[in-house]
Amino acid sequence: MKRADVKVWFACNNMCDFCVQWDKRTKYPPRSIDEIKKILDDEYKNGSRGLVFTGGEPTVHKNLTEAIRYAKKLWYEQIQIQSNWRNFEKLDYVKELIEAWVTEFWPSIHWFKPETHDKLVKAPWAWQQVVKGLINLKNLKQYVLINSVVTKQNYKEIPELAALLVKLWVAQFQFAFVHILWSADKNKATVVPKKSDAIPYIKKWLDIWKNAWVVCMTEAIPFCLMQWYEWAIAEYNFMPETTVVDAEYRTESYADYRWNEWKAKREECKSCSKFKICEWPWKEYPLIYWWDEFQPI
Ligand code: SF4
Incomplete structure (x- = not known):
């Protein structure tokens, strides 16, 4: 199902060290509700039936609930909120979003240890708020998909975090390698960790989740580092076609944009058996760690 990723505002109640939208939080005002409604109209006409509200942090936008109600009236079939999850600790707010017609919650939790999480998002008690939000959503029987950004500070905690979230019965889990923009x-x-340092921990996590029959995936890790785990590569197996409505531009195909603008390739990759289906690393990555890890298959 084609979907539209709509950034409603870039403000945020966290200050993450790995934020990819950092400078936009002071540069752009919130979109007005009329502007958001027009985007929803246009993207529905353009064929999207799935919708993602994101930012910044979409739950700090005062008209988010109204925007969700409007999207429901237009007959969007899936409405997802991507959030840092802190505001989901408020049970009444979570119920309001569900009544408005959110069908999927996509929160971020980045660390198993509370102190690691709070330090990296620069918000005291954030981890407790996130966990309370998760419990609220599970008690209300919501569909929860979790995203974690893999960083130098957290990758050794990945298997422990995976084990915790298996116990909390989340429906899907993604580990996205940090995109090296703005704050990151x-x-x-x-x-930014070296991918080959993080991979053993990520594979251990994939084993835990696969054995628990949970959908799990990785983002921005090429095939040559994922041998025997190719089934988990999100870009190849799971990502739907997405239009991104950002502050300064609208990207009709996020997949084309990744392939043509944001990913790096090198001459040696042409001899790789996965060349035609591999997305390669984010282009900023080889500028730090070069190409030694990426050996043609
Ligand atoms: S094409 Fe390059 S980056 Fe992709 S799997 Fe092959 S060697 Fe790795």
Whole structure:
């Protein structure tokens, strides 16, 4: 199902070291509700039947609930909120979003240890809020898909986090390798791990989840580092066609944009058996760690 990713505002109640939207939070005002409604009209006419509200942090936009109700009236079939999850600790707010017609919650939790999480998102008690939000959603029997950003600070905690979330019965889990833009770029020395260091932990996590029959995937890790785990590569197996409505531009096909603008390739990749289906690493990554890890299959 084609979907539209709509960024309603770039403000956020976290200050993550790996934020990819950092400078936009002060540069752009919130979209007005009329502007959001027009985007929803246009993207529905353009063929999207799935919708993702994101930002920044979409739950700090005062008209989010009204926007969801409007999307329901248009007959969007799936309405997802991508959030840092802190505001989901408020049970009444979660119920309001569900009544408005959110069908999927896509929160982010990045660390197993509360102190690691709070330090990286720069918000005291954030981990407790996230876990309370998760419990609220599970008690209300919501469909929860979780995303975690893989960083230098957290990758060793990945298997423990996976085991915890299996116990909490989330429906789907994704580990996205940090995209080296804005804050992540400024903090790259402390934030960006070498992929081959993180891979053993990620594979251990995939084993835990596969045995628990949970849908699990990775983002921005090429085939050559995922041998025997190719089934988990999100870009190849799971990602739907998505239009992105950002502050300055609208990208009709996020997949084309990744392939043509954001990913790096090198001459040696042409001899790889996966060349035609591989998306390669984010283009900023080889500028830090070069290409030694990526050996043609
Ligand atoms: S095409 Fe390049 S990056 Fe992709 S799997 Fe092959 S060697 Fe790795």
